[in-house]
Amino acid sequence: MFSTKEVCGQDGWLPGDAPMIEVHELRKSFGPTMAVAGVSFSVRPGETFGLLGPNGAGKSTTIAMLTGAIAPDGGSIRLADCGAPSEPATRRVIGVAPQTLSLYEELTAAENLKFFGRMYGLTGAKLAERVEWALAFAELSDRRGSRVNTFSGGMKRRLNLAVALVHEPQVIFLDEPTAGVDPQSRNHIFERIEQLRGEGRTVVYTTHYMEEAQRLCDRVAIMDHGKILDIDTIPALLAKYGGRAVVKGELVGPPRNGVKLPGVVDGSSLRFESERPLEEIAELSAAGVAFQTLEVARPDLEAVFLSLTGRSLRD
Amino acid sequence: MRTVFTMAMKDLRLISRDWLGMFFIIGFPVMIGLFFGAMFGSVGEKDVTLTVAVVDEDDSTASRQFVKELVASGNVDVEKLDRTAAMDSVRRGRLVGMIGLPKGFGESTGFMTGKAPKIELGVDPSRKAEGAMLNGIILQTVGKSMFGQFEDPATVRKYVDQLRGDITNREKIPAAVQPAVTQLTESLDTLLAKWEEKIASDKKEGKKTDAGPEFQLARIEKIDVAHKAEKGSRDDLFAHLRSKWDISFPQAMMWGVLACAAGFAITIVRERKQGTLLRLQVAPISRTQIVAGKALACFIAVISVIAMMMLLGTWLGMRPRSPALVALAAVSIAVCFVGIMVAMSVVGKSEESVSGAAWTGNMLMAMFGGGMVPLIFMPAFMLTLSSASPVKWSILALEGAIWRDFSLGEMLLPCGLLVAIGVVFFAIGSVVLSRSTN
Numbered sequence: 001m002f003s004t005k006e007v008c009g010q011d012g013w014l015p016g017d018a019p020m021i022e023v024h025e026l027r028k029s030f031g032p033t034m035a036v037a038g039v040s041f042s043v044r045p046g047e048t049f050g051l052l053g054p055n056g057a058g059k060s061t062t063i064a065m066l067t068g069a070i071a072p073d074g075g076s077i078r079l080a081d082c083g084a085p086s087e088p089a090t091r092r093v094i095g096v097a098p099q100t101l102s103l104y105e106e107l108t109a110a111e112n113l114k115f116f117g118r119m120y121g122l123t124g125a126k127l128a129e130r131v132e133w134a135l136a137f138a139e140l141s142d143r144r145g146s147r148v149n150t151f152s153g154g155m156k157r158r159l160n161l162a163v164a165l166v167h168e169p170q171v172i173f174l175d176e177p178t179a180g181v182d183p184q185s186r187n188h189i190f191e192r193i194e195q196l197r198g199e200g201r202t203v204v205y206t207t208h209y210m211e212e213a214q215r216l217c218d219r220v221a222i223m224d225h226g227k228i229l230d231i232d233t234i235p236a237l238l239a240k241y242g243g244r245a246v247v248k249g250e251l252v253g254p255p256r257n258g259v260k261l262p263g264v265v266d267g268s269s270l271r272f273e274s275e276r277p278l279e280e281i282a283e284l285s286a287a288g289v290a291f292q293t294l295e296v297a298r299p300d301l302e303a304v305f306l307s308l309t310g311r312s313l314r315d
Numbered sequence: 316m317r318t319v320f321t322m323a324m325k326d327l328r329l330i331s332r333d334w335l336g337m338f339f340i341i342g343f344p345v346m347i348g349l350f351f352g353a354m355f356g357s358v359g360e361k362d363v364t365l366t367v368a369v370v371d372e373d374d375s376t377a378s379r380q381f382v383k384e385l386v387a388s389g390n391v392d393v394e395k396l397d398r399t400a401a402m403d404s405v406r407r408g409r410l411v412g413m414i415g416l417p418k419g420f421g422e423s424t425g426f427m428t429g430k431a432p433k434i435e436l437g438v439d440p441s442r443k444a445e446g447a448m449l450n451g452i453i454l455q456t457v458g459k460s461m462f463g464q465f466e467d468p469a470t471v472r473k474y475v476d477q478l479r480g481d482i483t484n485r486e487k488i489p490a491a492v493q494p495a496v497t498q499l500t501e502s503l504d505t506l507l508a509k510w511e512e513k514i515a516s517d518k519k520e521g522k523k524t525d526a527g528p529e530f531q532l533a534r535i536e537k538i539d540v541a542h543k544a545e546k547g548s549r550d551d552l553f554a555h556l557r558s559k560w561d562i563s564f565p566q567a568m569m570w571g572v573l574a575c576a577a578g579f580a581i582t583i584v585r586e587r588k589q590g591t592l593l594r595l596q597v598a599p600i601s602r603t604q605i606v607a608g609k610a611l612a613c614f615i616a617v618i619s620v621i622a623m624m625m626l627l628g629t630w631l632g633m634r635p636r637s638p639a640l641v642a643l644a645a646v647s648i649a650v651c652f653v654g655i656m657v658a659m660s661v662v663g664k665s666e667e668s669v670s671g672a673a674w675t676g677n678m679l680m681a682m683f684g685g686g687m688v689p690l691i692f693m694p695a696f697m698l699t700l701s702s703a704s705p706v707k708w709s710i711l712a713l714e715g716a717i718w719r720d721f722s723l724g725e726m727l728l729p730c731g732l733l734v735a736i737g738v739v740f741f742a743i744g745s746v747v748l749s750r751s752t753n
Binding site: 064067068069085088089091092094096098100101102103104105106107111115116118119120121163 | 598
């Protein structure tokens, strides 16, 4: 876990005492389009915080404002004790992996890392050490001298992430870091993000893949049309909006002893909803109900999103 | 400053890896310079030389001396070939003619040999006038070689000794004449001794000797029959030219500079499109540093192109009158086109639109500014129009330093204008760039 003292060189902060990121009523418009309409949230130190929403929900614009790439029209952003992201001291502790592969295609992997390391003030032995670390992190040590335009999509994604980390940032913004990569590279990126989590770094992660948010995020903000619809831990969100689990099964035969089946029975098919599906299935089995097939569909963030917006994440 | 320098080095590395971009920055200007320079032909060259083959089959001291004198005349460029190659080169029209020095040339050279040296002359039949000129040059060279013998006391002494021997061996010379002849040879001996003494004395004092007779067939003095050109007129300007590259190289340098400006303008929009500009914007560096990095890279590239073209031009024969003023012109041009580059980078949102707009602008600036038709050949109305183009002031500054013989005061107008244009465009471009990234 990193303290603000380590981050910004200031005293008076203890881990867990104050949020690492504090956002209040953030707004941004592009012409007549309101991209972010009064967003407020806070992120704790060491937390992996997800912004989940469909394309155009305002996630990337929020990240752009949080990192100081664009100026908000209104509202405030504070990163730990460093201040606004436009401050150079704040920027030093921020690492950004943009959604677009932000690399110089004609430079090699090592040249990209060295260049961006220098932009954050790294020099000499420290720079060389961090470049080596970043190449190993991205599993590109053996391709250090290869130009980026010879890399596969997955290798570029890994390097894109490594460039964001070369200066050892304490707060990392990852904007859809797995967009357009194969399952193997995606898994590699997940493992690396879990590694960062384990090191106690604060991560803000945007995605429209609910399974990514479920795997990686401690808390998730559901965003749509530039607004945050709710923020909570995933179990809490599921409990609030996910509804009950759906159990579907094919019965071996009609129930004996006059056992009353829950839900809807259509021939040999059974379908019912339950808040405690496994317990109910166990009770039915004990009562002598035998199943040929059985499927339990638990509520997920897709269901949460559907419940909150009335439409699917993929719409 | 280190950040700005690091960014500039990165941009220079990127542009050096773009082969097409490098062709337009270096290859194309070199082609333009050489092509137009070759087209201008003998502009600025004061003397015309004839290129001939020499077939020296005698290979004697006299034949080698003859070739040396031929080259020293300054009117002939000599290629030493064998007979077959020489005749073939003339037949194909590559050389004006061939001069053959057959065996025995050396033995028949001199006053006491009693026969004229044989020289063969083969001339391209379609170049009769040049052939006649070559004939005259050969006669002049032979004459010079002959008279040259009397400028050397050792050679003259050889002739005197030969004369004395001849007289001594002749039995039919009347007795009354013999004392006079003996007195003549003794007088010649005395004269030669004094001559040799004077040469030795001059040599000891380290000065060039003026002892001995000087022989010339005729003393030809060249007079200037050309009318005096009005100062600033085209003829007056032509009189300042010293090489055919004087016009074509400043013109060619500007094509390299224009390519630099367009190339770096595209890199700004490319950075935005590929997302690296976003990374730079979120790094702890200011937007001023980002723009300054681009500007420094473009500045270095422009200065490098001008320096490289200057070196090439100088190697080919261009002789800049003032290296200091060339440096002043180069810096002014670099400032101007760095500003234009920043302004070009904000005229579009995509690489295609910026590239299209940049090259359209470049073409217009080059067309009206002397990048296509040299300023010296422009009619008056075009010259007036050209004042709106920074390319005109750039070429004028370069030409001022290379051959127009501008003073520092005269350089201030083009250089001052270039810097002013650069500053204004840089300010406009920077403001628009800053707003467009917010």
